[in-house]
Amino acid sequence: MQMRFDGLLGFPGGLVNPAEETLEAGLTRELSEELGVALPISVEDHVDSCHAPASSPSSSPSSPLITHFYVKKMEEEQIREVERAAVATATDHGHEVLGMVRVPLYTMKRGGGLGPFLSHSFIGNARTQLIDSLLRLNLVAPEELHEALTRSLKINSHTAEDLKATLALPAVKRKQL
Incomplete structure (x- = not known):
């Protein structure tokens, strides 16, 4: 998980415009920005979709936000690689993301x-x-x-x-x- 800039714990992710890219391509892009590693995400990694909680600042009644949750199984060495890259090469590290949390x-x-x-x-x-x-x-x-x-x-x-x-x-x- 990540410690976000607002002090909350969350998962990597972000907004995707389905007219411009698939959910999986958008998540792969977001992971690259936040983790510094391009992890390929596939439809098989999809777990759940739901409307964002009403308290979500990005959600509005006229255009409700739908969250899609993906889970990617990884070996411990892959996780260590992601942790190293998140600090060294992630463009959002220190801005949107303050760090990785196990x-x-x-x-x-x-x-x-x-x-x-x-x-x-x-x-x-x-x-x-x-x-x-x-x-x-x-x-x-x-x-x-x-x-x-x-x-x-x-x-x-x-x-x-x-x-x-x-x-x-x-x-x-x-x-x-």
Whole structure:
């Protein structure tokens, strides 16, 4: 996955004009821009299509945005090549994309790993796409994923409490001045 310029986690991708290129050609172009490597994408890599969430800034009622999700299986050495290229040659690195992020497919004894990763902020339906892909590709057992999502929910509730307390600090400081 990627850390985006807006601080959200998401998958590489972008807008495609179907009058100018196929979805697969557009995704290959976007991957080249964001990852620095031209990964060939085929129709067989397509997993899902859906309307973008209503909160998406690119989506409007008059022209709804449709997202298409592709999954490309890769060997670890290919992933390392992509990670190296993303930093060295990707034209969007440091602009649209701040860096690549590996999804931890484990849970540590003290709770680290997938649970805390899932508690981060994701763009649109990227978290759902990730979870679906982890299950679809049998990368994480359903029970482990359930445990990680439960841990993520607990982390989010603690984070919300921390943010509320932090939000109150400026008001207290203003009153002291």
